[in-house]
Amino acid sequence: MNDEHSRALYDRALSVMPGGVNSTVRAAIEPYPFFVQKGDGGHVIDADGNRYVDWVLGLGPLLLGHDLPEQVRAEVQRTASEGPMYGAPTEIEVDHAEFVVRHVPSVEKIRFVNSGTEATTSAVRLARGHTGRNKIVVMQGGYHGAQETTLVEGDADNPRPSSAGIPQSFSEHTIPVPFNDEDAMREAFAKHGDDIAAVLTEPILCNYGIVYPEEGYHEFLREITDEHGSLLIFDEVITGFRVGGLGCAQSEFDITPDLTTFGKIIGGGFPVGAIGGKAEIMEGFTPAGDVFQAGTFSGHPVTMAAGLETLKFAAENDVYDHVNDLGDRLRRGLTDIVADQAPNYTVTGTDSMFKVIFTRDGPAPSSLEEQCPAGCRQDPTCPRYDYSPKNAADVKNAETDRWRRIFWGQMKEQGVFLSQNQFECQFVSYGHTDADVEETLEAYKQAL
Template sequence: MNDDNSRDLYDRALSVMPGGVNSAVRAAIEPYPFFVQKGDGGHVIDADGNRYVDWVMGLGPLLLGHDLPDPVQASIQQKASEGPMYGTPTEVEVDLAEFVVRHVPSVEKIRFVNSGTEATTSAVRLARGYTGRNKIVVMQGGYHGAQESTLVEGDAETPQPSSAGIPQSFSEHTLPVPFNDEEAIRKVFEEHGDDIAAVLTEPILGNYGIVYPEEGYHEFLREITDEHGSLLIFDEVITGFRVGGLGCAQSEFGVTPDLTTFGKIIGGGFPVGAIGGRAEIIEHFAPSGDVFQAGTFSGHPVTMAAGLETLQFAAENDVYEHVDGLGEQLRSGLSEVLADQAPSYTVTGTASMFKVIFTRDGPGRDSLEEQCSAGCRQNPTCPRYDSCPKNAADVKNAETERWRRVFWGKMKAQNVFLSQNQFECQFVSYGHTEDDVEETLEAYKHAL
C-alpha cells in the first residue's frame, strides 16, 4: 500500500503544527497518520488514493455518512450562499431548538455553542452558578472535552490535573470516582454533599472503550443528586441522537437529567455544541440570568441548517433502523469471531457504536454460549461478567498497546479504518452497507 503523499504531508505538517496535527488523537497512528482527501458513503479515500471502510466517521458526527442526502446538502449550500454569518439571531437556530425540545426528554430550553468542550465547560459553570456550590463529581476515564474542570485524574481523595497548565487548586473542586461504583458516589456525597453542584457523566463511557452502565446505576445517580440538591448532567456529546434515536440515551435508560450537553450529530458534521435542560436552570445563562456565556459563532446558520436537516432526515427515513441494525450485525459477528479466535476479548457497544476491547483473563471458549450476543450489557448471568470492563480502569488494563501497535495496522492493511486507539468509539453510519460489515468481519478474522 503506497502512502508517499501522506508521509510527505506529515513531514510538512511537522514544520508548522505541534505534532503535525490539530487534535492530539490524530497523531496516535504510527509512524504517521494517513491524510484523507475525501469521503464516499461509508468510506474515505486518502491522499495516495487508498480506499478504506471508515468506522471512525469523524469521531462520531457523521450519522448519515460522507454522502449527505440531497435535502441536507441543499440546505447547507443555501445557507452558505446567503452569507457566512451575521452576529444576529436567525430563524434556523429557532427551528433546531424547537426540534430538540420536542424530542429530548430533559430539554425545555437550549443554548447552542461551538463544540462539545464549550458545552461541558458552560454546563459546569451553569451548575455552579445555579446551585451556589463548587464541586463537580466526574467518572474516572470519562471525557468531557479539553476543559480545566474535568482534565483531572486520581480519585476523590487526591484529585490532580491530568494536563500541564492547570493549577492544582482547580482540580480540588473535581471529585473523580469509578464508573458503575455506587459506593464511591455515596462516599463523596457523605463527605462533600453540601458543596457538590453536580454529577457529570456520560450515559455510556464513550472515550474509554464503550463501557455500559450496570442496571440501576443511572437511577441511583438521579436519586442521590435529588436527595442532596445537586444537579445530574448527562454528557451526550457522543450518545446524543445516536443511542436511543431522537430521544438520545436518556430515553433509552429512562432517566431524565437536569442538564444535557450535546455536540457532534446535533451539528450535522459541522462544529457545534449545546446545553439543554430544565428551563429554570437554563434561564440562568446571560442575558436572562447571572451566568455569563456567549460566543461569536454560536448558532452559526450553516451548522444549524446542517443539524436540523440531518435530524429531520433521520426522523422521516429509516436511518436509525439502518444504523442500529448494522451495528447489531457487526457486534454479533464480532462476538462469534472472538469466541472462536480470541475468547478473552470483549465486544462492547450498542445501537450504532461498537468496539473490541482486548481484555485479559476472560472465560474459555467452551463457556460462551450464554454470553451477551451483541455487545456487553453488564449482565450478571453472562459468562464474561467478571472480566468485562465495568469502568475506565478495566479498559486501561486491557492489551492497549497490542491493539494500537499491532492490530490497528493489520486492519489498515486490509483497508479498514478503525479509531486511532483502543479507547475511542467506532460508529456505523447511514452510508454503510452490509457488504462493509462483511468485509470488516473478514478483516477482524485475519487481524486477530
C-alpha cells in the same frame, strides 16, 4: 498500500503544527497518520488514493455518512450562499432549538455553542451558578472535553490535573470516582455532599472503550443527586441522537437529567455544541440570568441548517433502523469471531456503536454459552460478566499497545479504518452497506 504522500504531508505538518496535527488523538497512530482526501458514503480515500471502510466517521458526527442526502446538502448550500454568518439571531437556530426541545423530553430550553468542550464547560459553570456550590463529580477516565474542571486524574481523595498547565487548586473542586461504583459515589456525597454542584457523566462511557452502565446505576445517580440538591448532567456529546434515536440515550435508559450536553450529530458534521435542560436552570445563562455565556459563532447558521436537516432526515426515513441493524450485525459477528479466536476479549457497544476491547485479566470464561450476543450489557448472568470492563480503569488495563501498534495497522492494510486507539468509539452510518459489514468482519478474522 502506498502511503508516500501521507508521509510527505506529515513531514510538512510537523514543521508548522505541534505534533503535526490539530487534535492530539489524530497522531496516535505511529509512525504517522494517513491524510484523508475525501469521503464517499461509508468510505474515505486517503491522500495516496487508498480506499477504506470508515468506521470513525469524524469521531461520531456523521450519522448519514460522507454523502449528504440531497435535501440536507441543498439546505446547507442555500444557507451558506446567503452569507457566512451575522453575529445576530437567525430563524434557523430557532427552528433547530424547537426540534430538539420537541424530541428530547428533558430539554425545555437549549443554547447552542461551538464544541462539545464548550458545552460541558458551560454546563459545569451553569451548575455551579445554579447551586452556589463548587465541586463536580466525574467518572475516572471519562472525557468531557479539553477543560480544566474535567482534565483530572487520581481519585476522590487525591485529584490532580491530568495535563500540564492546570493549577492543582483547580482539581481540588473535582471528585473523580469509578463508573458503575455506587459505593464510591455514596462516599463522595458523604464527604462533600453540601458542596457538590453536579454529577457529570456519559450515560454510556464512550471515550474509554464503550462501557455500559450496570442495571440501576443511572437510577441511583438520579436519586442521590436529588437527595443532596445536586444536578445530574448527562454528557451526550457522543450518544446524543445516536443511541436511543431522536430521544437520545437518556430516553433509552428512561432517566431525566437536569442538564444535557450535545455535540457531533446535532451539528450534522459541522462544529457544534449545545446545552439543554430544565427551563428554570437554563434561564441562569445571561442575559436571562447571571451565569455568563457567549460566543461569536454560536448558533452558526450553516451548522444549524446541517444539524436540523440531518435530524429531520433521520426522523423521516429509516436511518436509525438501518444503522442499528448494521451495528447489531457487526457486534454479533464480532462476538462469534472473538469467541473463536480471542475469548479473553470483549465486544462492546449498542445501537450504531461498536468496539472490541482487548481485555486480558485472568483466564477466559470456561464457557461462552448464553453470553451477551451483541455487545456487553453488564448482565450478571452472562459468563463474561466478571471479565468485562466495568469502568475506565478496566479498559486502560487492556492490551492498548497491541491494539494501537499491531492490530490497527493490520486492519488498515485490509482497507478498514478504525478509531485511532483502544478508547475511542467506532460508528455506523447511513452510508454503510451490508458489504461493508462483511468486509470488516473478514478483516477482523484475519487481524485477530
